[in-house]
Each structure stands twice: as C-alpha cells, then as structure tokens.
C-alpha cells in the first residue's frame with residue numbers, strides 16, 4: 147500500500163539524472179541494430195508513434211484546419227522529432243534538463259530544417275528542469291499555447307517530491323488549450339510492486355533490465371520519493387520514482403486535466419493491432435523480431451525459452467493453416483526478456499477540461515498545498531486500486 151506521507155526522498159536526484167543522460171552517447175543505426183534490445187527500442191518507439199499519431203488524429207477531428215503546437219516535456223536527444231514531422235505539426239517546443247541532449251536535438255532539427263525549409267515545423271529548444279522551473283517564463287512567445295503536451299518515458303522523475311510533481315503538472319497544463327491533450331508513457335507502479343513482491347530480495351529483472359529498490363519494506367511506499375534504480379541494457383541507469391496513479395489523477399485534476407484513458411503497454415499493443423496504419427507501422431519500424439529468424443541470422447536471445455510463446459503460437463497457426471513449403475509461416479515477436487521489460491510501462495492520455503485551480507495558478511511550488519492535497523489523496527487511496535494490492 148502507498149502510505150499518505152509527503153515523501154522520503156533522501157536528496158535531490160535531478161542532477162544525477164541530467165549527468166547520466168548528458169553522458170549517454172548517441173548510437174548510430176549500425177550500432178543500434180547490434181544491440182540486445184534493438185527490437186525493444188523499436189517497440190517502445192512504435193508505442194510512442196501510435197500514441198502521437200492517434201492523438202493528433204483526434205485533435206484534427208475536433209478541428210481539421212487548426213495549426214498544431216506541441217510541447218515535448220523531457221524531450222531528450224529529440225527521439226520524437228521525426229514523429230512530429232510525420233504528424234505535420236506547425237510548432238514544437240522541446241524542454242529537457244540535459245543540456246548536451248538538448249544541443250544534439252537542436253542540431254538534428256537544424257539539419258532537417260536545412261533540407262526541408264518551411265515545410266518543417268518551427269521549433270524552440272529549452273534547457274530546464276521541468277520539475278523545478280516554470281517553462282512559461284522561458285518561451286520565446288509569452289502568449290505561447292499548446293494543443294498537445296507529450297512526456298515520454300520521463301514523467302516518473304517528477305514524483306521525487308510533491309513540489310516537483312506540482313511543477314511538472316503545472317508545466318504540462320498551464321499553456322495547454324482546453325480540449326488539448328497531455329499524453330505520456332511511464333512505469334506502472336502496480337506492476338513494479340507486484341514484481342517486487344514476487345522477488346526474494348529487493349530487486350528483479352533479467353538480462354535486459356533490472357530494478358532495485360533502496361527500501362526494504364515491500365508494504366509501505368511514500369507517495370513521493372519512492373525511489374528505485376532502473377537499469378536498461380546500455381541505455382538507462384538512473385534513480386526513478388514510483389508514480390501512484392490515483393495521486394497523479396488527483397493532482398492532475400487540480401490543473402484542469404482529466405484522465406481520458408490509461409493502458410498497460412500490453413493492452414495498448416493489442417488494441418492497436420486492429421488499426422490498419424498502426425499495424426503496418428509495426429513492420430515498417432521493425433518493432434517485432436521475425437520468428438523463426440530470417441536469412442541465417444541469430445535470434446536476439448540465445449535462450450530458447452525466450453521464444454516459448456512465439457513457438458507455441460506458430461505451432462497453433464501451423465495446425466490451422468495449410469502449409470506452403472515454399473513460404474513457411476513467419477510471425478513477429480519480442481523475446482520474453484524484452485517483453486518483460488516493455489510491460490513495465492503504461493500509456494496515459496489526459497484532456498484539458500477546464501482551468502487550473504486558482505491557488506495553483508498563483509503559487510506553483512507552494513508547500514502550503516501539501517496537507518490539502520494529501521488528505522485528498524487519502525480518500526482517493528481507498529479506491530481499491532493500490533499498487534500491488
């Protein structure tokens with residue numbers, strides 16, 4: 147259960163996180179394709195692409211003529227720049243705490259802009275701690291407004307403390323138009339705690355990811371500052387924080403944001419298999435590993451058990467299909483280890499439905515809201531949806 151206390155963060159981890167991402171080398175296509183998590187990274191990218199494309203679609207259904215402005219919170223090295231281009235948006239603001247990453251993404255954008263000219267959206271790049279600084283004060287245009295705010299694989303950093311969560315939500319909502327969306331991907335604390343409780347010590351994982359909690363108690367977690375270390379093969383090695391979703395929903399409502407839907411990655415994947423464009427994107431992005439492997443290539447995992455599900459599924463298909471020996475059946479899969487890493491995450495979509503609560507509009511980082519909001523959390527914690535329960 148999540149205990150209703152303000153947080154037990156033992157210090158400020160933002161700088162550690164920034165240093166980690168600043169040091170991360172950009173790997174080329176050749177290097178990425180040799181990585182053990184090549185398909186997992188493509189799969190995660192597919193999830194983001196589908197989420198972004200489908201949300202832009204929804205915005206255009208509301209108004210097909212509108213120009214679209216986007217805020218990419220914790221935008222990193224610009225991994226989504228191409229997605230914004232494909233989505234034909236008009237303006238983009240990227241903000242991230244890691245100065246080197248912001249610089250790299252700006253170079254990438256400028257190269258693209260040279261090739262594409264005015265066909266490419268306009269963009270602005272900001273180095274900022276989105277959990278501590280008010281972005282509205284940094285936009286070139288003081289009247290900046292957004293139709294879409296996206297925070298991919300990063301929202302969890304703000305649950306280090308209550309005031310950081312408030313600032314992140316303020317940044318997400320403050321310039322978002324009513325009817326606009328706040329979308330993202332973040333670890334699912336229910337799933338993390340479920341796996342933690344199954345483990346014999348304070349960590350769990352496999353050859354591609356590892357999560358270790360610093361606290362020994364597997365029953366009570368603070369609402370903020372519930373820290374664990376996340377390691378993803380060659381990409382991430384950082385402190386992260388549990389995001390207890392009912393608290394996020396409650397805090398988001400103070401900023402005029404209402405949850406439209408959240409899905410586990412597994413649910414989101416299955417749901418979008420019936421959507422034609424998303425399905426074809428799956429193969430275009432090489433988001434799944436061909437099984438059995440093609441052209442004499444080795445499977446991603448040397449462990450046969452990693453393909454047990456794929457093997458069983460293929461056998462069941464073989465039974466129901468007449469086989470053409472010249473064209474043996476092939477399916478797409480992820481090795482079990484990569485699937486286990488992918489299914490830690492969830493996808494969320496909030497809609498801006500009204501104004502921010504006046505007290506938050508006036509005092510973004512005030513601790514004076516702590517008791518009011520936490521007592522609100524206590525009542526929402528009784529919704530039977532506690533992580534790991």
Ligand SMILES: C[S@@+](CC[C@H](N)C(=O)[O-])C[C@H]1O[C@@H](n2cnc3c(N)ncnc32)[C@H](O)[C@@H]1O
Pocket residue numbers: 160163164167219220221222223224225226241242243244247274275276277278297298299300303
């Ligand atoms: C896993 S990367 C995701 C990058 C990008 N959103 C993507 O999907 O490719 C996490 C990003 O969050 C950024 N980040 C972490 N804490 C932050 C903070 N407090 N303020 C702004 N950015 C932060 C990191 O610098 C890093 O670029």
